[in-house]
Amino acid sequence: MDPLALFDEWYAKAKAGEPSDPDAMALATSDGNGRPSVRMVLLKAHGPEGFVFYTNLLSRKGLELSVNPQAALCFHWKSLYRQVRIEGPVRPVSDEEADAYFASRGRAKQLAASASKQSRPMADRAVFDERIAALDEEYAGRDLPRPPHWSGYAVKPLSIEFWEGTQDRMHHRQLFTRTDEGSWTRTLLYP
Known part of the structure; x- marks a missing residue:
C-alpha cells in the first residue's frame, strides 16, 4: 500500500468534507x-x-529549521475523525517554486509577507501598517518581487501515520516507514 496515495484519498475527503481549513497542519520544529x-x-x-x-x-x-532541518506535521480533520502525522527532513524549495507561489498570491498577502518581520517584537501595529503602505506605494502599478526572506520548505516523509477514530475508542492506526531503498513498510499500531 502506498501511503502517499492513501494521503491523497484522505486529503480529497477532507477538502470535500472538513468545514474549516482542510489544508491546515500543525508544524513542529525544534531549536x-x-x-x-x-x-x-x-x-x-x-x-x-x-x-x-x-x-x-x-x-x-x-x-x-536552519539549525535543525527536521520537522513533524499533523493534520487533524476533526469532523472526519481522522488524523495524519508526518515526520522527516526538511529542504528549501527552489527559487522558481517560491517565485511562482509568491506570484500566485493576492497583493495584500504579498505586501504582508514582504513587510513582516515575523516573530520579532513590534512596538506598535501602526509600524507594520506603515511598512505595508510604503511598499504598496513603492510598487504601485507593478508586481511585488518575492522578498529574499520569504520562501518555502518541503518536509520529505520518512514516516506517515494514519489515525482513524471510532466512538468506542478502538481507533485504527497504521504507520508507514520509508526504507533505505525508498519503499514503504506498513505496521499496524494499537490505539
Whole structure:
C-alpha cells in the first residue's frame, strides 16, 4: 500500500468534507538545543518529494529549521475523525517554486509577507501598517518581487501515520516507514 496515495484519498475527503481549513497542519520544529515549538501552517503542495509550506525564513520556524532541518506535521480533520502525522527532513524549495507561489498570491498577502518581520517584537501595529503602505506605494502599478526572506520548505516523509477514530475508542492506526531503498513498510499500531 502506498501511503502517499492513501494521503491523497484522505486529503480529497477532507477538502470535500472538513468545514474549516482542510489544508491546515500543525508544524513542529525544534531549536539547536532540542526545545520544541509548534504552530499551524497551510499545506500548499505535496507529493513524493515532500509536503510544502511557505514562510518567512527569519521567523522562529525558519530559524529553527536552519539549525535543525527536521520537522513533524499533523493534520487533524476533526469532523472526519481522522488524523495524519508526518515526520522527516526538511529542504528549501527552489527559487522558481517560491517565485511562482509568491506570484500566485493576492497583493495584500504579498505586501504582508514582504513587510513582516515575523516573530520579532513590534512596538506598535501602526509600524507594520506603515511598512505595508510604503511598499504598496513603492510598487504601485507593478508586481511585488518575492522578498529574499520569504520562501518555502518541503518536509520529505520518512514516516506517515494514519489515525482513524471510532466512538468506542478502538481507533485504527497504521504507520508507514520509508526504507533505505525508498519503499514503504506498513505496521499496524494499537490505539
